[in-house]
Amino acid sequence: MTSSAAIGPSRDQVQAHRGTSALAPENTLAAFRKAAEQGAKWVELDVALSADGALVVIHDDTVDRTTAGSGSLGTLSHADIAALDAGSWFDPQFAAERVPTLSQTLSALGELGLNANVEIKQHPHHRSLEQLVDAVQTAIKARASHTEVMISSFDPQALRAMHLRQPELEMAILWGRPPEDWEAQLASVPASAMHVHYKALSIGLLEEAGKSGIKVRAWTCNNPTQLISFWDAGLTGVITDNPALFLK
Numbered sequence: 001m002t003s004s005a006a007i008g009p010s011r012d013q014v015q016a017h018r019g020t021s022a023l024a025p026e027n028t029l030a031a032f033r034k035a036a037e038q039g040a041k042w043v044e045l046d047v048a049l050s051a052d053g054a055l056v057v058i059h060d061d062t063v064d065r066t067t068a069g070s071g072s073l074g075t076l077s078h079a080d081i082a083a084l085d086a087g088s089w090f091d092p093q094f095a096a097e098r099v100p101t102l103s104q105t106l107s108a109l110g111e112l113g114l115n116a117n118v119e120i121k122q123h124p125h126h127r128s129l130e131q132l133v134d135a136v137q138t139a140i141k142a143r144a145s146h147t148e149v150m151i152s153s154f155d156p157q158a159l160r161a162m163h164l165r166q167p168e169l170e171m172a173i174l175w176g177r178p179p180e181d182w183e184a185q186l187a188s189v190p191a192s193a194m195h196v197h198y199k200a201l202s203i204g205l206l207e208e209a210g211k212s213g214i215k216v217r218a219w220t221c222n223n224p225t226q227l228i229s230f231w232d233a234g235l236t237g238v239i240t241d242n243p244a245l246f247l248k
């Protein structure tokens with residue numbers, strides 16, 4: 001009797017969420033290095049503007065949770081943010097980590113052989129969508145040619161604006177649960193992928209998406225058994241805090 005091999009993702013299908021944020025402070029170069037050490041090929045990271053228009057890699061619209069400082073990105077300059085310890089909150093061994101810019105991050109990813117899922121955050125202090133996407137475009141255009149980039153966002157307008165600038169890049173709409181009219185919303189960007197909360201996955205959704213040639217990735221899943229039935233049904237990828245769990 002033969003048994004079928006366990007179904008699981010390939011290396012290209014696993015993305016380290018904010019880097020390997022289970023083992024290093026999120027959205028720091030240490031977290032991205034950890035992803036490379038684990039053999040990941042992709043990292044997901046979040047970008048937003050500082051008060052003076054620098055594009056920094058950070059999830060929240062304040063520095064309170066992930067640095068030793070405090071305050072809103074909308075009131076802090078890049079110099080203010082860059083001076084902060086972005087690692088001690090996680091573990092004292094990471095005290096030297098800083099909040100990197102997207103440019104610094106893409107440069108490091110190029111050296112590490114990692115590709116980037118750049119999630120554009122929209123925060124209340126962002127004054128202009130144009131300023132935001134211009135900053136993303138500038139950083140992306142300067143990356144090493146071997147570094148692949150995809151863009152994701154909960155904000156379809158940000159994706160639309162990015163698509164107009166860089167139509168060759170994959171665009172992914174982020175949803176907790178996809179809306180009824182997901183196909184129309186994807187077409188309006190246009191986006192060729194949706195990134196959905198893993199609890200919103202269903203075989204039916206994957207089949208429907210597959211018929212339309214739409215990729216589906218699941219966030220943020222840290223237990224491979226929760227996705228086991230979905231790979232065979234066409235799941236494109238997973239965004240996880242710890243890629244090693246999926247890269248066995």
Ligand code: G3P
Pocket residue numbers: 017044046059119152174195219220239
């Ligand atoms: O890319 C998926 C995930 O990063 C979306 O949620 O809040 O972790 O940025 P969040």
Ligand code: MG
Pocket residue numbers: 044045046119
């Ligand atoms: Mg994110």
